[in-house]
Amino acid sequence: MDQHDQSMTRFSIFSLAKNALSGHANWPEYWRSPEPKPAYDVVIIGGGGHGLATAYYLAKVHKITNVAVIEKGWLGGGNTGRNTTICRSNYLYDESAALYNHAMNLWEGLSAELNYNVMFSQRGVLMLAHNTHDMQVARRTIYANRLNGVDNEILTPEQAKEFCPPLNIENLRYPVMGAALQRRGGTARHDAVAWGYARGADTMGVDIIQNCEVTGIRVEQGRAVGVETSRGFIKAGRIGCVAAGHSSVVAAMAGISLPLESYPLQALVSEPVKPAFPCVVMSNTIHAYISQSDKGELVIGAGTDQYISYSQRGGLQIIEHTLEAILELFPMFSRMRMLRSWAGIVDVTPDRSPIIGKTPVENFFINCGWGTGGFKATPGSGHVFAHTLATGEPHPINAPFSLDRFINGRLIDEAAAAAVAH
Numbered sequence: 001m002d003q004h005d006q007s008m009t010r011f012s013i014f015s016l017a018k019n020a021l022s023g024h025a026n027w028p029e030y031w032r033s034p035e036p037k038p039a040y041d042v043v044i045i046g047g048g049g050h051g052l053a054t055a056y057y058l059a060k061v062h063k064i065t066n067v068a069v070i071e072k073g074w075l076g077g078g079n080t081g082r083n084t085t086i087c088r089s090n091y092l093y094d095e096s097a098a099l100y101n102h103a104m105n106l107w108e109g110l111s112a113e114l115n116y117n118v119m120f121s122q123r124g125v126l127m128l129a130h131n132t133h134d135m136q137v138a139r140r141t142i143y144a145n146r147l148n149g150v151d152n153e154i155l156t157p158e159q160a161k162e163f164c165p166p167l168n169i170e171n172l173r174y175p176v177m178g179a180a181l182q183r184r185g186g187t188a189r190h191d192a193v194a195w196g197y198a199r200g201a202d203t204m205g206v207d208i209i210q211n212c213e214v215t216g217i218r219v220e221q222g223r224a225v226g227v228e229t230s231r232g233f234i235k236a237g238r239i240g241c242v243a244a245g246h247s248s249v250v251a252a253m254a255g256i257s258l259p260l261e262s263y264p265l266q267a268l269v270s271e272p273v274k275p276a277f278p279c280v281v282m283s284n285t286i287h288a289y290i291s292q293s294d295k296g297e298l299v300i301g302a303g304t305d306q307y308i309s310y311s312q313r314g315g316l317q318i319i320e321h322t323l324e325a326i327l328e329l330f331p332m333f334s335r336m337r338m339l340r341s342w343a344g345i346v347d348v349t350p351d352r353s354p355i356i357g358k359t360p361v362e363n364f365f366i367n368c369g370w371g372t373g374g375f376k377a378t379p380g381s382g383h384v385f386a387h388t389l390a391t392g393e394p395h396p397i398n399a400p401f402s403l404d405r406f407i408n409g410r411l412i413d414e415a416a417a418a419a420v421a422h
């Protein structure tokens with residue numbers, strides 16, 4: 001299919017009705033599968049949500065369309081398609097609030113922007129507090145959020161139960177002492193985010209190349225000049241590495257050692273049931289979080305394994321512990337059957353904040369370290385990283401998230417604030 005055909009594919013009530021009449025057999029493909037060209041202005045390594053969003057904004061905002069996204073598997077097959085889709089922006093520090101709220105603002109218009117339904121649902125994210133320390137952290141975060149114009153409010157246990165009726169607030173091993181609620185928070189459909197950005201980027205001329213692994217970064221006199229791939233060498237003006245759990249592997253190809261540890265992080269879903277769970281509930285103390293997908297499955301997230309690994313399977317004891325906690329908080333789910341579980345490889349920095357910007361190798365840029373909580377940032381991350389790749393300099397929002405903060409000590413320590421950050 002050529003580019004012209006792609007740009008003709010707009011979803012509307014009329015195109016839906018027209019295609020319904022022909023049994024939905026004539027929808028065109030969402031994106032082309034081109035052969036890689038010998039050279040691009042920008043090569044993006046990693047076809048997850050962040051890489052695809054970066055390509056989209058490079059083309060849309062900066063009019064740079066001679067761009068390739070190189071993905072070793074299939075689009076969204078990494079953490080993008082494996083996460084529990086929680087979106088919120090109530091982070092503690094000013095830098096984080098700016099970044100995640102930038103994403104939240106983009107989420108709110110994303111389906112219209114992409115002409116593709118990413119099923120963004122602002123059903124509210126409730127973060128439970130189980131002890132005095134949790135309550136103090138919740139209050140501190142809420143006050144900081146308000147100074148940054150980020151909505152967040154404290155609820156009593158009774159108000160939390162009113163907002164989420166399945167929540168048990170009595171006779172608990174993990175007592176619910178209160179909760180923080182971000183009403184603007186919620187969920188989005190993860191695959192749709194990858195597909196929507198891919199479709200939009202492809203329409204503007206970006207080449208999306210799947211089943212193509214980057215195996216080396218060619219560096220000449222301190223400057224990256226291209227990528228070695230399983231389909232040959234591709235010259236690049238600039239390279240953006242957005243490889244999540246494998247970022248340190250790719251960066252090492254350019255001789256860069258990143259301050260990252262990669263861990264398996266698991267999630268699981270139940271059999272589908274009728275709508276029973278109205279919001280998202282998280283407990284950082286127990287390390288469990290839950291929502292219900294539009295298909296009806298309970299989507300449950302666990303903690304990371306305690307050891308580093310690139311295996312996309314986690315330890316059984318981790319999800320057992322999570323389910324014990326979920327059942328105490330929501331006893332009505334005690335007879336639900338679990339359908340499947342899986343893991344993704346998350347790239348964790350020492351301060352639990354991402355790294356977005358330059359590296360010591362000229363023309364080689366990184367966007368990584370999102371750890372357990374980068375899905376929510378996808379639109380904002382892509383937007384600011386596109387700016388960084390287009391101009392060679394960070395956007396003001398991602399400037400604090402530089403690699404050299406681990407040398408100069410200007411850390412953005414969301415770990416100490418939250419213990420975990422989803």
Ligand SMILES: Cc1cc2nc3c(=O)[nH]c(=O)nc-3n(C[C@H](O)[C@H](O)[C@H](O)COP(=O)(O)OP(=O)(O)OC[C@H]3O[C@@H](n4cnc5c(N)ncnc54)[C@H](O)[C@@H]3O)c2cc1C
Pocket residue numbers: 045046047048049050051070071072073074075076077078079080081082083084085086087212213214215242243244245246250265266267301342343344345346370371372373374375376377422
């Ligand atoms: C179980 C789980 C639950 C989570 N829950 C949440 C949540 O509720 N909310 C939230 O905000 N975040 C959550 N996250 C984190 C979130 O999923 C990630 O931070 C985010 O999706 C990262 O997106 P990405 O595009 O950077 O990475 P990915 O989607 O992983 O994309 C990176 C891509 O790079 C490709 N790649 C790697 N190496 C190479 C190579 N050499 N050559 C070519 N391609 C390569 C990979 O195949 C992959 O597709 C969760 C993660 C997991 C695993």
